[in-house]
Amino acid sequence: MDINKRTILWIVFAVSLVILWNNWMVSTGKPSMFSPAPPAAVAAKAGVPASAGAVASAAGAAAIGAQPGAVDPAAFKREIVTITTDVVKADIDTLGGQIVRLELLKHHDKVDPKKNQVLFQKVANKTYLAQTGLVGAPNAPNHTTGFTAKPGVRTLADGNQVQVVLEAEQGGVKLVKTFTFKRGDYTIDVRHDVSNLGAAPVAPELYLQLVHDGNKPEGDSYFNSSFTGPTLYTPADKYKKLTFEAIEKHAAKQAENPSVALPADHPTKADNGWVAISQHFFVSAFVPQDKLPREIFTKKLEPNVYAIGVVQPLGTLAPGATVSNSAKLYSGPQDEKALEKVSPGLDLVKDYGMLTIIAKPMYWVMEQLFGVLHNWGWTIIAFTILIKLLFFPLSAAGYRSMARMKVVTPKMTAIRERHKGDPTKMNQAMMELYKTEKINPLGGCLPIVVQMPVFIALYWVLNASVEMRGAPWVGWITDLTQPDPWFILPVLYAISMYITTKLNPAPADPMQAKMMLFMPLAFSVMFFFFPSGLVLYWVVNNVLSIGQQWVITKKYAPAEAK
Known part of the structure; x- marks a missing residue:
């Protein structure tokens, strides 16, 4: 015995x-013994059309759907503004004012140690972007609008910070985006200045969203410690881990019945917290302006591409008035001490699994x-x-x-x-x-x-x-x-x-x-x-x-x- x-x-x-x-x-990208179908395969089996996916809210729909007044990318003379600091190298596209590439200069790639780790990117079957814009005001500037980059320093030399200022005017609304990169810091300060240039009051809303494809490490399983997916934190509901599969399933339901309610697997309203895309060892998180109501949304944008973000009302702007909004974008390693300084609860993305208490x-x-x-x-x-x-x-x-x-x-x-x-x-x-x-x-x-x-x-x-x-x-x-x-x-x-x-x-x-x-x-x-x-x-x-x-x-x- x-x-x-x-x-x-x-x-x-x-x-x-x-x-x-x-x-x-x-975690090293090899097949698992417990491999489920990837989101794209699930969608194909369910017959989900590319346009499927109900809105998180009226504002959220505009934030992540097709944008009115979008410029023709072929006609717009776009520019890639490259910012280099001691820890990151970032590419910002003037088409939409979105961060399309972010290279971490202190962390090597897992597959090829001779290369640096890249987070934001848009190549082949990889989509990972940080986007912002306005909704609520007709034809207001958004992530499909053409922006103009103001001249300035692009490399962190002897100073402690470097800025990129982008401007766009559309539908009687002017939007100025200011990205501030600091020495030794993976946190990017993102300020939006919104001005009403029209003759009538407008009520714009600001959206901040992270876009990511549904491709996880090959052979992803229930026991996968290398989690890749949307995460969020609110003071009331604390830390939440979501999945691309759940967003896909909700999109399929909404394709069948557009009146399907908001997803119940995450909070949709708060006045504090953050939204993020977490992956093995790294995270990208938007931390919206504190103590300002926001609506949290998740959505399928196109086949195997998903978004998580927030929409914040900026109030009613009288003609000639301007309002500013300050947010943070952290994109870098899951360093507990660094994450704790950015926002409460952000250190929770460093996942110790079921034995966290030990x-x-x-x-x-x-x-x-x-x-x-x-x-x-x-x-x-x-x-x-x-x-x-x-x-x-x-x-x-x-x-x-x-x-x-x-x-x-x-x-x-x-x-x-x-x-x-x-x-x-x-x-x-x-x-x-x-x-x-x-x-x-x-x-x-x-x-x-x-x-x-x-x-x-x-x-x-x-x-x-x-x-x-x-x-x-x-x-x-x-x-x-x-x-x-x-x-x-x-x-x-x-x-x-x-x-x-x-x-x-x-x-x-x-x-x-x-x-x-x-x-x-x-x-x-x-x-x-x-x-x-x-x-x-x-x-x-x-x-x-x-x-x-x-x-x-x-x-x-x-x-x-x-």
């Missing part, structure tokens, strides 16, 4: 590793260690030692139980032989033996049970912390969030696990004994695909466990076990 329970725990642990392995494969303080401890060691690999090793010290009493109890189990294994084998035809009597005899020898049949499982939540939480920390992305350890380990390129750590893991297995009492069942010896090999193969930082933790943990088990067996086990 004790061996069976221990085997079950190993199986649970193995299943956990399979799930984590699936997460890692998905992973978040775990990362804090590791961050303190890193402040001393200045190397994430040595930080993981130091953290592993701390964990072993913390759980030493539980591990000691488990190893003492295993030491006693080794002594009574011959007696257990004799009981099985004597009562092999009567399971009830065999279990009763086993329980008597445990009671007489003062053995906890589950004591040997304690080391495994203790390590599992820490192991899984560390996986999420490695998978969510952009600080460790590209962080080296020593020699061949140049990125702790990527697999070991030479497979040295998985081999060391297999060796250490083999030694650990041999130190434990052998199962009486020969088949179970073979399975226990096979598991280290199976796990080491799976670890070929795991982050090297995670395998490093497990190797160090095994080495410490071997030493701990040897010491306990020699010093604390009963005399007969010695």
Whole structure:
């Protein structure tokens, strides 16, 4: 019975590793074992037309639908204004005054390390844009209007900021967009100045929206830790994660019945908060002007292209009047400290998964260690030692139980032989033996049970912390969030696990004994695909466990076990 329970725990642990392995494969863009149809495929199967998708509101419809008074892109002499700071390189299209490309100069591309990470872009099957404009006033300037860029400095030289000013006049309304980029900052200040040049009052509304295609990492699954999709935060409803699939389904319903109500899976009104597109290690978020009512919308724009945004009323403007609105656009890494400064709740996009309650303080401890060691690999090793010290009493109890189990294994084998035809009597005899020898049949499982939540939480920390992305350890380990390129750590893991297995009492069942010896090999193969930082933790943990088990067996086990 004790061996069976221990085997079950190993199986649970193995299943956990399979799930984590699936997460890692998905996060690196490889196929998953749990692959659903992508949004575009779902739409095709449902027969959803390209124009499908009901409006979030009357204002939201104008904000993200076809715009009246839009210029002909072929006729408009557009200009791409490129701004370069010490951390970003941004391209702003004067057609619509939208950010069409954003390159992060301090973060390399996951696939090609020689290139920089690019967020906003419009190429082939990738669409990722930041758009703003006006609705509510007839033919007011929007993200399809032609803007004029004022001359100015385009590169951050000796100063601390650089600005781009775009102007457009249409329908008797003038819109001036001012983008301000700052040194060492991924936050872009976005100011809109709206003037009524007509003879009658107007009531314009400002929209801010992020547009993204529905393509997620290939093989996306329910267990995908590399989440890509819309997110938002309001003081009342807190942090919400949405999906492109949900927007697609709502669009299909509205195509069948235009009177379908607003989606119920996210709040639609607030006077604070933010909207964003989150992805692995990075996020782009619009933070509208504070304490100003806004309407939140999500919408399908065209096949496999979606939007999340807000619409803010600017009040009634008398002829000749001007109103200003200040917002922020953060587009960069999911750095907790930086995100906390931008807006409350924005740090929540750094997703630690189901074990956030363990992973978040775990990362804090590791961050303190890193402040001393200045190397994430040595930080993981130091953290592993701390964990072993913390759980030493539980591990000691488990190893003492295993030491006693080794002594009574011959007696257990004799009981099985004597009562092999009567399971009830065999279990009763086993329980008597445990009671007489003062053995906890589950004591040997304690080391495994203790390590599992820490192991899984560390996986999420490695998978969510952009600080460790590209962080080296020593020699061949140049990125702790990527697999070991030479497979040295998985081999060391297999060796250490083999030694650990041999130190434990052998199962009486020969088949179970073979399975226990096979598991280290199976796990080491799976670890070929795991982050090297995670395998490093497990190797160090095994080495410490071997030493701990040897010491306990020699010093604390009963005399007969010695």
